[in-house]
Each structure stands twice: as C-alpha cells, then as structure tokens.
Amino acid sequence: MSGIINGNPTKVFFIEMLTRDISITDAIIDLLDNSIDGASSINKNDYSNLYIHLTLNENEFIVEDNCGGFSLDTAQKYAFRFGRPEDAPPTTGTVGRFGVGMKRALFKMGKVFEVESKTDDDHFQIDVDVAKWKEQKTIEEKDGVDVKRDDWNFNYNIIDDQSKNLDNNGTYIRVTDLYDEVSNLFTDESFLNDLTDDIERILNFSLEKGITIKLNGKTLSKKGIYLLMSERVKPYYYEGEKNDVKFRVLAGLSHTGDPSVAGWYIYCNDRLVVEADSTELTGWGVRSNVKFHPDYAMFRGILFLDSDDTLKLPLTTTKKGIDSTANIYKTSRTYMEEGMNYVLSFLKDVRKLEDSDDYRNTLDEVEEKKNVVELKRENFNSYDSRKFFAPDLSPDVIKTKKDSVRISFSAPIKLAGKAKVHSGSKSYKELGENIFDYYTKMEELLDE
Incomplete structure (x- = not known):
C-alpha cells in the first residue's frame, strides 16, 4: 500500500520563520539592491540622474526610485513568486538570486504594504493586507471532495491616473502598520546612523557610479575602497574565468x-x-599561518566576481557572505593568497624601518589613489601580472617628499566624459591637469 504525505509549505513559515534569517537593515538593503538592479538594466556604467529615496518613521517605510520599474508580466510570473521559478529568464548581472528578497523584506517590516511599478508599457499597483492574505484560501476538487488550500496569489490594479505616486518609470513601495520593534527602530537615531553607514559602505560602488540615495531627505555619501596606484606603486593583480564567472584579484x-x-x-x-x-575565509589565520597585525593597516585586497548568471556567484541568501566551498571561490582564493603574501612581505620590511611611520605617511601623501570603480575599469594589459611593486625602502626615498601635492575630486561620469572629449584629454588624469592649467592661467590673466 502506498500513499501521499502532504509536503506543501505554509504561509506562516514564510511570514514568521523566513523573516527571522535577515535583519531590518539587510531587508532594507535588499530592496535597494532591486532598485540598483533596475539602474543597471538602464546603463551598467553610469547611474547619473537616477535616484532612490528612503523614508523611515514610526508610521511607515517608503522606498521610491526612478530606476525603470518592472513590467506587469514580470510581476505576474516572477517578482511575487516565493522562490525563483525554473522558467524564469536568466539574470543579467544582478544580485537578486533566490526570489525571496522583496517579499521577505516586506513581511519583515509590517502588516500592510503596497507596491507600485511604472514602465513604458505598464503602470500597476499591488495592495496587500498580510493578515487577510494569510487567511486567503482557494478550493480544489479532489476525488469528488472540495479541499481548501492556501491561495498564494496577489491581486493587482492597473493605474490609469498617471498622477499616482510615480511620475517617472520606477518603483514605489510603502509599508504601514509596522511591527512595534520596527517602528521603534525607525525613530532611533543610532539605528538611522548605522543604516546610513551600512548603505554608504555596502552600496558604495553604485554611489561611485552616480546614483543618488537619500535617507529621510539626507543625501548619502560614497565610502569607497582605494588602492595606491601610480608609476611607483602597482598592486598585484590576476584575472580569469571559471564556469561563466569572471574574477579579478587585486592586492596592494x-x-x-x-x-x-x-x-x-x-x-x-x-x-x-x-x-x-x-x-x-580570505586566507588569513591558521590555514596560511599569517595573522593580522596593526602594521598591516595599509593592506587592501579586492576580489571582483561577475557573472550574468547570478546563481553561479558564491553568494549567501543574505548577501553578507561567501560560500567558501564554491569552486570559483577556491580558484580565486589561490591568487588572493599569492597577492597577499607579496604585499605583506613588503609591509613586514616596512615595519623594520626606523622611521616606518614616515615612509607610510609619505606614500599616503604623494602617491595617486584609485577607487573601486576605476580599478574595475582599469586596463591592466600593460602591467606585469601577478607582481607587486612599491617604492624603494632606502632612507633617501623615505625622507624625500615630492615638491608637489596631489589634487583629487569626483565628478559625474557623463559630464567628465564630455569634458575629456572637449578638452582633448586622453585620460581623466590628463583632464585634471588641463583643468588646473586652465585655472592657473586664468589667475595669471586676472593678475595682469
């Protein structure tokens, strides 16, 4: 005799259990990831003129963007499914993977939510009262008997009035009837400050690309990662590809x-x-017999992993960690450890210098720095792969500082590109020099 045992999931599991695996901060950044995925679909390299606005208070949570929105077809087939359907179209360079992020974030925060999306072809809204949705049932006939089952569907409304919440193509999400602990957090200045810092660090790459993110009206700043990179200082680098995942390792x-x-x-x-x-995880500790020391404070290593098929990236579900058993990560870590050994060997020699602090400060003051976006775009073809270069450790080099100072500033990519073409500059570095020359010549004219 054989039979069937019911293995269907329950809504309570998704509402009360799955949400426990993620913090409120991670839930919010998950929603920001969706907006940035939209920005990437518009232009992968330049997010200028795109924005994400966050509003958090004791009564509501709102995230609004102008990053393209998603179609009604996407909403019907994929965006509101619990889990990623097998027939879902391939992800193209996004960070969304498992099909739970948006729903988990919304269920985490409150009992009522609305999602509005506007594209060139669609404008619709989904309103959900979680308590009512949880009790929503559908009736199926089985062996002549009506059987009630959980109805997982969401209802939507087409918006004909273009003056709803969105004037531009994008997404508007609002959560109300917040859970008490969430409402309390959203009025806690310490939490809001920490959230600001987390967004600025975790999404710094997107901020470097020009997107504007505001939290309760305050524009957030980028907190990028930088490497010293000049004619005298060159980081170790290696790049390769495995199983449709490209990787680039930089250590410097x-x-x-x-x-x-x-x-x-x-x-x-x-x-x-x-x-x-x-x-x-990244090659320190017992495995490599290399332990971190404050004298290694200048060490920075960067691993870029990129794939059109996001499922092939070694991401965890909360996007706060790496699956260290993944083959692509094992391959990458071989080169990470090699590059790190080069740099740490150099820093050990710096530590032995009598005036090691002067040497470190000199490097910091006079050598050029490049941020992660520049490093990602850098053409390393002229570099000697898998090598690390730094200035001589002789006392003369340490005590001698350049009689010039490095001037650095950031500008919108699109505008900087136009300025580069207009000025005839071959690089952004040359553009900066031309701008300085132009200004000093203007000052000379004014003095005459």
Missing part, C-alpha cells in the same frame, strides 16, 4: 589609518558582500 596598499578597515573586500556583480576581512 591603501591609505594609512584604522586597521579595522584593512583586509579583503569582495564584490559580487559590484555589490559589496565581504568587507575588511582578515579571517580564514
């Missing part, structure tokens, strides 16, 4: 300062998932 020096920001940074499709790591 950054500015002096807090040792807590030293270590490895790992980006998956430009999203920071591991930061300032100095554990066994």
Whole structure:
C-alpha cells in the first residue's frame, strides 16, 4: 500500500520563520539592491540622474526610485513568486538570486504594504493586507471532495491616473502598520546612523557610479575602497574565468589609518558582500599561518566576481557572505593568497624601518589613489601580472617628499566624459591637469 504525505509549505513559515534569517537593515538593503538592479538594466556604467529615496518613521517605510520599474508580466510570473521559478529568464548581472528578497523584506517590516511599478508599457499597483492574505484560501476538487488550500496569489490594479505616486518609470513601495520593534527602530537615531553607514559602505560602488540615495531627505555619501596606484606603486593583480564567472584579484596598499578597515573586500556583480576581512575565509589565520597585525593597516585586497548568471556567484541568501566551498571561490582564493603574501612581505620590511611611520605617511601623501570603480575599469594589459611593486625602502626615498601635492575630486561620469572629449584629454588624469592649467592661467590673466 502506498500513499501521499502532504509536503506543501505554509504561509506562516514564510511570514514568521523566513523573516527571522535577515535583519531590518539587510531587508532594507535588499530592496535597494532591486532598485540598483533596475539602474543597471538602464546603463551598467553610469547611474547619473537616477535616484532612490528612503523614508523611515514610526508610521511607515517608503522606498521610491526612478530606476525603470518592472513590467506587469514580470510581476505576474516572477517578482511575487516565493522562490525563483525554473522558467524564469536568466539574470543579467544582478544580485537578486533566490526570489525571496522583496517579499521577505516586506513581511519583515509590517502588516500592510503596497507596491507600485511604472514602465513604458505598464503602470500597476499591488495592495496587500498580510493578515487577510494569510487567511486567503482557494478550493480544489479532489476525488469528488472540495479541499481548501492556501491561495498564494496577489491581486493587482492597473493605474490609469498617471498622477499616482510615480511620475517617472520606477518603483514605489510603502509599508504601514509596522511591527512595534520596527517602528521603534525607525525613530532611533543610532539605528538611522548605522543604516546610513551600512548603505554608504555596502552600496558604495553604485554611489561611485552616480546614483543618488537619500535617507529621510539626507543625501548619502560614497565610502569607497582605494588602492595606491601610480608609476611607483602597482598592486598585484590576476584575472580569469571559471564556469561563466569572471574574477579579478587585486592586492596592494591603501591609505594609512584604522586597521579595522584593512583586509579583503569582495564584490559580487559590484555589490559589496565581504568587507575588511582578515579571517580564514580570505586566507588569513591558521590555514596560511599569517595573522593580522596593526602594521598591516595599509593592506587592501579586492576580489571582483561577475557573472550574468547570478546563481553561479558564491553568494549567501543574505548577501553578507561567501560560500567558501564554491569552486570559483577556491580558484580565486589561490591568487588572493599569492597577492597577499607579496604585499605583506613588503609591509613586514616596512615595519623594520626606523622611521616606518614616515615612509607610510609619505606614500599616503604623494602617491595617486584609485577607487573601486576605476580599478574595475582599469586596463591592466600593460602591467606585469601577478607582481607587486612599491617604492624603494632606502632612507633617501623615505625622507624625500615630492615638491608637489596631489589634487583629487569626483565628478559625474557623463559630464567628465564630455569634458575629456572637449578638452582633448586622453585620460581623466590628463583632464585634471588641463583643468588646473586652465585655472592657473586664468589667475595669471586676472593678475595682469
């Protein structure tokens, strides 16, 4: 005799259990990831003129963007499914993977939510009262008997009035009837400050690309990762590909300062998932017999992992870690450890210098720095692969500083590109020099 045992999931599991695996901060950043995925579909390299606005208070949570929105077809077939359907179209360089992020975030925060999306072809809204949705049933006939089953569907309304919440193509999400603990957090200045810092660090790559993110009206700043990179200082690098995942390893020096920001940074499709790591995960500790020391505060390592098929990236579901057993990560870590050994060997020699602090400060003051976006775009063809270069350790080099100072500033990519073409500059560095020359010549004219 054989039979069937019911293995269907329950709504209570998704509402009450799945949401426990993620913090409120991670839930919010999950929603921001969706907006940035939309921005990437518009232009992968330049997010200028795109924005994400967050509003958090004791009564509501709102995230609104102008990053393209998603179609009604996507909403019907994929976006509101619990889990990624097998027939879902392939992801193209996004960070969304498992099909639970948006729903989990919304269920985490409150009991009522609305999602509005506007594209060139669609404008619709989904309103959900979680308590009512949880009790929503459908009736199926089985062996002549009506059987009630959970109805997992959501209802939508087409918006004909273009003056709803969205004037531009994008997404508007609002959660109300917040859970008490969430409502309390949203009025806690300490939480809001920490959230600001987390967004600025984790999404720094997107901020570098020009997207504007506001939290309760405050524009957030980018907190990028930088490497010293010039004619005298060149980081170790290696790049390769395995199973449709491209990887680039960079290991070098950054500015002096807090040792807590030293270590490895790992980006998956430009999203920071591991930061300032100095554990066994990235080759430190017992396995390599290399333990972190404050004298290694200048060490920075960056691993870029990129794939059109996001499922092939070694991401965890919360996007806050790496699956260290994944073959692509094992391959990458071989080169991470090699590059790290080169840099740490150099820093050990610096540590032996009588005036080691002067040497570190000199490097920081006079050598050029490049941020993660520049490093991602850098053409390393002229570099000697798998080598690390730094200035001589002789006292003359340490005590001699350049009689010039490095001037650095950021500008919108699109505008900077136009300025480069207009000025005839071959690089952004040359553009900066031309701008300085133009200004000093103008000052000379004014003085005459």
